[in-house]
Amino acid sequence: MLPPTATLLVIDVQNGFADSAWGQRNNPDAERNVALLIAAWRRDGRPVRHVHHASRSPAGHFCMGTTGHQPMPEAMPFSGEPVHVKDVNSAFIGTTLEQDLRADGVDTLIVVGLTTNHCVSTTVRMAGNLGFTTFVVEDATATFDRRGLDGAMRTAAEVHAAALSDLSDEFAIVASTETVLAFLGSGPINLH
DSSP: OOTTTTTTEEEEEGGGGGSSSGGGGGGHHHHHHHHHHHHHHHTTTTOEEEEEESSSTTTTTTTTSSSSGSSGGGGOOTTTOOOOEEEESSSTSSSSSHHEEEEEEEOOOEEEEIIIIIIHHHHHHHHHHHTOOEEEEEEEEOOOOEEEESOOOOOOOHHHHHHHHHBBBBTTEEOHHHHHHHHHOOOOOOOO
16 A cells, blocks of 8 residues: 555646657557546545646747647646646755655655656656655656667667666666556546
8 A cells, every 4th residue: 555645746747748759659548548647646635746848949849838848637636735847857856845744744756757767767766866755657657769879779668668677676666557456456447
């Protein structure tokens, strides 16, 4: 069972990632799984916090005031759910996230969102170093194909798996949506 204060941290589930310029992506059901987890947290009255990226460059995919900065429908914040806006990879840098979590007595985070090897990974590493018990939901996170330093293209699935492997055990517990929902112990979720 997860403690009642276990917080679902929804990272960068924003329209800017729908742009085809990012290339091929893994986990096509990631947003659906994010929505399932948000629904479960809301149903049980558990805390949900959102993190939105704001591009520093006016040419960025996530410029404030643009469609790209807006959350995807599956991760639209409800009134009263805090939104932390960042302009770097970690949700803990330049925001009040750590202070707010500590003030609310939170010691456990369940992290979902985009992208596995960038903002999710950086936030999870910091959360682990700051002493939070942290879960990463493997099928509620996703990333894109990426060229390696050797010039070879790595598939999104390979990049995702490598990022999760680097986080596993040292910084976080990697689990599936199904497993996390079972940890809640409050029955099945229906989105409709």
